[in-house]
Amino acid sequence: MAAAGSGGPLVGTGQGGGGDGCRTVYLYDRREKESELGDRVVQVEERSDYAGFRASVCQTLGISPEEKFVITTTSRKEITCDNFDETVKDGVTLYLLHSVDQLLLTATKERIEFLPHYDTLVKSGMYEYYASEGQNPLRKYSIYTNFDKRLLYFLITCSIPSL
Structure with a gap:
């Protein structure tokens, strides 16, 4: 796993569980038609902010920080610095897209936890x-x-x- 510096989010690939004080986020890069099929597991520390999260995603995926892209939820709500803490919860699935209204050309999975009463x-x-x-x-x-x-x-x- 690669860290984005002290206090920043940890980003990696494959299976992963949340550590103490971390939120586990599943990120799908869907900017291109031939995008990577798997998800990236991102460990977001409780005290991290949107800028650190975005910089770490850029570093891990090899994206230029100047490149235009958006990070959205599966319901296409854009993640911004204003709603980062409220929207990015433990276990959430996020998309990396060119724009909020971009079509998804490949299938993605969303984790669903079901526990009957x-x-x-x-x-x-x-x-x-x-x-x-x-x-x-x-x-x-x-x-x-x-x-x-x-x-x-x-x-x-x-x-x-x-x-």
Whole structure:
């Protein structure tokens, strides 16, 4: 990993976890059609500012500091010095683009953390038990009945091993 100086963000590639007092940011360079497919893991210290973050990104990606580009969220909200601390949270995915309204020519991934509520898990099991009236209670796929169809589709398309 390369540091942008004392007190600046740490930037690297590959898998990484946040250290003490650091926010982990996933950055995709999507300025060109043939851009790098993977993400860059950026460790942003709590006390760092937008200027230090941008300088470190330029140094790591080999971008000239004079080159025009924007860093945006996946919802195309531009990161500026005014909204840096509020927008750049731990685990956020960011794009490096020529402009905010640039088309994305390659696919990107956004990390989604999903933790079902405890009641959802317990009540789905209880419902399945009483609905079965003692005949084959708690089928192995009963938990999927309470999840949204989109989440079920996501699980199926991600090649989750069958139960």
